[in-house]
Amino acid sequence: MTLETRDTMPTARVRDILVLIAISLVAFVVIGEVTLRIYLEYRTFYDVEMSRYARLLKIDAENPRVGHLHRPNSEAELMDVEVRINSDGFRDDEIRSNSNGTHRIIFLGDSLTFGWGVEQNETFAHLLERRLDAQSPTEVINFGTGNYNTEQEVELLLEKGLDYQPDQVVLFYFINDAEPVPQKSRFPWLGDLRIATFYWSRIKALAARWSDSAGYRDYYSALYRDGSEGLGRVRVALEKLRDASMDHGFEIQVVLLPELHELVDYPFRDEHAKISRMLSEIDIPTLDLAPAFADVTNPQELWVAPDDAHPNAKAHTRIADSSFNFIHGPGAR
Amino acid sequence: MRKFLIKYKWHLGIVLAVYLGVAIGLYLMTESPQSVPFLYQIN
Numbered sequence: 001m002t003l004e005t006r007d008t009m010p011t012a013r014v015r016d017i018l019v020l021i022a023i024s025l026v027a028f029v030v031i032g033e034v035t036l037r038i039y040l041e042y043r044t045f046y047d048v049e050m051s052r053y054a055r056l057l058k059i060d061a062e063n064p065r066v067g068h069l070h071r072p073n074s075e076a077e078l079m080d081v082e083v084r085i086n087s088d089g090f091r092d093d094e095i096r097s098n099s100n101g102t103h104r105i106i107f108l109g110d111s112l113t114f115g116w117g118v119e120q121n122e123t124f125a126h127l128l129e130r131r132l133d134a135q136s137p138t139e140v141i142n143f144g145t146g147n148y149n150t151e152q153e154v155e156l157l158l159e160k161g162l163d164y165q166p167d168q169v170v171l172f173y174f175i176n177d178a179e180p181v182p183q184k185s186r187f188p189w190l191g192d193l194r195i196a197t198f199y200w201s202r203i204k205a206l207a208a209r210w211s212d213s214a215g216y217r218d219y220y221s222a223l224y225r226d227g228s229e230g231l232g233r234v235r236v237a238l239e240k241l242r243d244a245s246m247d248h249g250f251e252i253q254v255v256l257l258p259e260l261h262e263l264v265d266y267p268f269r270d271e272h273a274k275i276s277r278m279l280s281e282i283d284i285p286t287l288d289l290a291p292a293f294a295d296v297t298n299p300q301e302l303w304v305a306p307d308d309a310h311p312n313a314k315a316h317t318r319i320a321d322s323s324f325n326f327i328h329g330p331g332a333r
Numbered sequence: 334m335r336k337f338l339i340k341y342k343w344h345l346g347i348v349l350a351v352y353l354g355v356a357i358g359l360y361l362m363t364e365s366p367q368s369v370p371f372l373y374q375i376n
Contacts, residue, residue, distance in 0.1 A: 020341050024348040031349070032356060046367070111371070176371055199356075205363040215368055261367075300366060309367045 032195040040194065046308035047201035049078050051191045053116075053146055057085055060184065065155040067181050070145060079117040079304060088160070091120060092142045099165065102137040105129075105327070106161050108153040109172035112257055112311060113144030117304030122313040127320035132328055141166070149230075150177045154237040158244060168251040170327055171241065173275065175259045175268055178223040178230035217267055220259065224271040234275070238282050254279050255323050258290040260299050260309045266290045285326075292322035 040048060056076040061069045070089040075082065086094050091114055107113055107125050115123030129140035141164060143156055153171060161169070190196040208215055223230050238254075245252040256272050266272075272288050279286040296302060302315035311319065338345065 016337070016341070019337065020344055020348070023338075024345055024352070027345070028349055028352040032352075199359070202359045202363045205369050206359065208369040209363075219369075303367075306365075307367050309371075 029193075029195060033193060036194045036198060044079055044305065045198070046079070046305060048194055048197050050146070051197040052076065053078050053083075055188070055191045057083065058146075063155060063159060065151060065181065066159060067152055068145075068147070068184075069156075079308070081117060081119055084120070090142055091115060091123075091144065092125075095139075095141055095164065099139060099167075102139045103132075103168070104164060104166050105132070105138065105140045105168040105170060106157065106164065106166045107140055107142050107144060107170050107172060108157055108161075109144040109257075110148045110153070110174055110177065111144070111146035112174055113142065113172045114146055115142075115144065115316070116146060116310045117308060118311075118313045118316055122316055124316045124320040124323070127317060128324060128327060131320065131324055135328060144172070147182050148177075149179050149181060150234045151237040152181060153177075154241045154244075158240070162244070162248055165248075166250045168253070168327075169241070169245065171238075171252070171254045172257055173254050174257045175220045175271060176223070178228070178234050180230055180233075216259075216261060220268060221271060224274050231274075231278075235278055235282070238279065238284060242282050242284055252284055253327065254284050254286045255319075255326065256286065256288040256290065257311075257319065258293045260293075260302050260311060260315065263290070263293045263296040263299050266294065287323055287326040289319060289322050293318065 053076070057071050057074050057078075058068045059071045061067055070085045070091070072085060072087050072089045075084045077083070083091060086092055088095055113123075113125060115125065120126060123142065125140050125142040125144065129138060132138035132140070141161075143153070143161060145152070145156070148156070150171070150173065157169060185191065190200075222228070225231075241252055244250075256275065258266065259268055261267075269290070272290055276286050276288060293302075299309075300306065302311055302318075304310040304312045
């Protein structure tokens with residue numbers, strides 16, 4: 001394409017081209033942002049909602065091993081669900097300082113335990129609390145925080161959880177918990193631009209489709225290769241958790257949550273076996289929930305949304321049903 | 334600026350149409366069940 005111009009000076013033409021590019025970029029960002037925001041009034045995008053979660057409900061933690069925390073007393077509507085963070089920074093009701101003889105359990109975990117995409121009263125933490133409390137007075141405190149790995153979960157327990165004097169701690173482990181501690185974005189303000197989030201995540205998704213190694217299967221499997229740094233950090237964190245349980249006298253258990261893409265022929269059996277062996281060596285009772293989901297032929301019926309494989313309310317109910325006996329079992333009380 | 338915009342209105346329109354086409358193409362090509370790991374979206 002050639003520019004129709006009466007300028008004969010090449011520098012003037014170059015200047016015009018640069019100005020044209022600048023104007024078109026600004027116009028595109030403004031028009032795209034406004035259009036996307038109008039469209040988002042009628043639809044939710046997982047990636048945009050995650051970005052909003054980070055901007056609205058998270059703050060930096062002083063402890064770099066914890067990384068980030070929930071902003072106390074904050075709230076937002078995410079994935080069309082109301083999310084309220086209490087004054088202690090948890091998605092839970094206000095917690096009494098004293099348990100008054102009630103059996104107190106802390107649930108550690110990431111966005112799955114947090115209950116991403118489901119109402120608070122539909123989370124497995126809430127469902128299990130109700131069922132356990134019906135057996136004997138029990139209080140579950142949900143420490144679930146999005147984007148946490150095992151190291152962060154254990155550090156959060158050591159930093160804040162011990163003050164609650166728990167009788168029992170249950171860590172809900174997910175396949176991505178062997179990831180490194182996530183780094184803060186260098187351009188956090190970009191999270192406020194819907195169009196930036198859209199392009200960033202969609203280009204990543206497209207790259208994953210064209211790449212042989214960027215899909216979820218290869219990505220998660222790579223975290224569990226022998227000698228991987230992430231797996232070593234998981235082990236150190238779990239050993240810390242076991243030591244804390246001995247020092248402070250609380251029971252610990254780990255529940256392995258299934259990845260919800262393929263459940264009949266579960267592709268992460270080896271990875272679950274590896275983490276189960278590690279937990280056995282550290283002497284932490286473990287329940288693998290993947291077999292409890294092996295009859296699900298259409299995994300997407302358990303997803304929060306087509307673009308979001310987090311467990312929906314139906315999956316949370318199944319998690320609660322399948323882990324109740326283990327958490328309530330004699331070894332735990 | 335007004336003179337500039339009038340002079341290059343067709344160029345500007347074509348460039349914006351290309352940007353729009355890329356955005357719509359990207360949307361359509363990635364509008365499928367999640368196939369990537371959960372993203373890091375921290376702060």
